[in-house]
């Protein structure tokens with residue numbers, strides 16, 4: 001059986017705070033409140049959880065949710081092998097037993113009937129019933145559940161029920177202001193600050209097009225991609241086209257106007 005040590009975050013993941021989120025998360029963890037991280041793609045949600053798990057010295061078990069995920073994928077199942085049937089804990093059960101932080105990424109992708117399994121773990125009960133096995137797991141005192149979702153992708157069909165939402169304390173993330181974002185890009189790529197600043201400027205042009213032809217702005221993640229390409233010797237304009245413009249849209253007019261902005265910023 002895996003141990004808590006298998007899931008330790010050994011090296012400090014670099015995280016640039018935007019506000020008081022580190023202190024507030026520490027308070028939420030101390031109170032053992034389940035936490036929800038909301039915000040657009042590539043703005044630092046996963047990095048924040050990794051950083052907090054490292055800072056608190058707790059193991060981290062991450063699950064990428066998808067619509068085919070069943071309750072058994074989270075909780076566990078009986079497996080057939082040569083010796084007969086054997087129970088195997090799913091990641092949620094394992095986290096509850098080991099006292100890990102369990103991070104359910106993109107939670108809205110999971111179906112509602114799958115999600116109800118987290119309910120008894122996220123209220124005063126702090127238990128997880130394994131119906132098939134006939135066991136009630138009492139969560140380890142260190143266990144905490146963290147979920148993330150991107151409200152931008154939300155539709156009426158894909159939203160969390162209030163009875164799920166109202167089990168969490170929530171953090172609202174967004175792309176950082178340009179000074180902080182420039183610092184992040186420098187630290188993640190090693191490129192010079194003035195160049196990083198120009199990439200951030202381009203991202204901000206893209207973000208202004210959100211709702212005017214773009215569903216999502218250009219993420220911090222994509223700025224870091226462009227910066228890493230530049231670090232490999234790619235010309236900045238090529239890096240921007242490849243990492244910050246082509247991935248986000250197929251709309252020729254938007255591509256044109258962003259390419260134009262690249263010309264203006266790097267020309």
Ligand SMILES: Nc1ncnc2c1ncn2[C@@H]1O[C@H](COP(=O)(O)OP(=O)(O)OP(=O)(O)O)[C@@H](O)[C@H]1O
Pocket residue numbers: 014015016017018039040041042043044045046047048150184188220221224
């Ligand atoms: N505050 C930050 N500190 C350090 N790095 C950051 C920060 N914000 C974003 N990044 C950089 O952006 C990248 C993407 O961040 P992350 O993977 O945490 O996004 P996310 O919000 O989890 O996105 P998704 O919803 O798509 O999973 C990170 O790998 C890191 O390079």
Ligand SMILES: [Mg+2]
Pocket residue numbers: 045046047105
């Ligand atoms: Mg993530």
